[in-house]
Amino acid sequence: MAALAGLPIVRRGDAIGSLVIEALQRESRVLKQQDVIVVAQKIISKAEGRVVALDSVTPGELAREWAGKTQKDPRLVELILSESKRVVRHRPGVLIVEHRLGFVMANAGVDQSNAGPAGQGEHAILLPVDPDESAERLRAEVFAATGTDVAVVINDSFGRPWRRGTMGIAIGAAGLPVILDLRGQPDMFGRELAVSISGFADEIAAGASLVMGQGAEGQPVVIVSGLVWSEPATTARELVRPEAEDLFR
């Protein structure tokens, strides 16, 4: 598990796959099958032009109402609500929503940090339109250029109920099973394992987030090698627990 050095600052329209391959070549690193390329959501969103100038946003009545309740910038709240199905919790400074993709998260993932150079007005970054599709596109770019069958995870930092601090979570995935279902495999003493559906892509996202966070700044791509799986690939949408199964909605 190692961060990729030498990645340039990502701009709108960039093909992340090409940037990753060029950076790997500069390091003389070769991708292997089942390597997982973990990419921070922020650079995917930037490449896809999901950056909005706050000056261009006109908050509606609902946004102004929630902005009052949470003491947040009404333009930011307008963007958050435009990305959300519903507000789950709020208090001053905090707006937790169900994102249109099903993620329960703070501010619908709308982020003001790193959005662009100072002096050009305030910007915000939204999540990619379809992070699973973004992951699949990156995977296809890498396959086209190298012939190597890698997997891709797009991660973002999520807060959690009951625990302090954020953890990396997979919001997009391609080329790997996001969940490993170990039910039915006997444990060391022959008894069936009871609870053993593991959030494989989320654990990859968290481990990579650890490495991303270790740099002084800007280590948005991490390559995870050495994992193995035999299950068919699924997408990060599968990690969202269906409402009917969920005891916490």
Next chain:
Amino acid sequence: MAALAGLPIVRRGDAIGSLVIEALQRESRVLKQQDVIVVAQKIISKAEGRVVALDSVTPGELAREWAGKTQKDPRLVELILSESKRVVRHRPGVLIVEHRLGFVMANAGVDQSNAGPAGQGEHAILLPVDPDESAERLRAEVFAATGTDVAVVINDSFGRPWRRGTMGIAIGAAGLPVILDLRGQPDMFGRELAVSISGFADEIAAGASLVMGQGAEGQPVVIVSGLVWSEPATTARELVRPEAEDLFR
């Protein structure tokens, strides 16, 4: 990040520190400062004798009541309740509680898998009495034997609201800051980072859980190298969000 091979099956009274050091020596591996030894909760509990024969448990009235509601073994429910402050959610097959240590988790972490050889009656494993203290003890054993200042994380797999699959989480820690508070550090464009309290020990626990899960069976110790920190050490208790801050209790 690599699993430690050759660890024997852990028995009551074992000093995990000695087992780890012996296994490292067989591999000619040397621990470095700020290496993190991640240990699965299960072997800590076994070493500390936190294994209970279900035949020895007499369920009380409350346990029988909850067993009826959840269709679980009343003896198991008795153990779960004895480890819990309160029941948070339930449905058939599922009992989510607030553990006496503050963790919101399924079955208070009481686990029937891997508890012991078949034919000796059914057993269950409880969480360590004080996982932070268990971590500190292991850290002290390693320091006494090697003079190297390592960190220790004890992890367990937790389900999460809203998302499918479990993730590794830190239930005990010693020798490292469990949370990294990056607030106030400027981002790449000089703006202050907004949300950047990261659950450092939880991300370590999740990444290690990924590696533990990759073995056919029984890879309960993972060594994570290459991380750096300068903040003072805290304990895993710090990861439990105080009730007053929590929007989901």
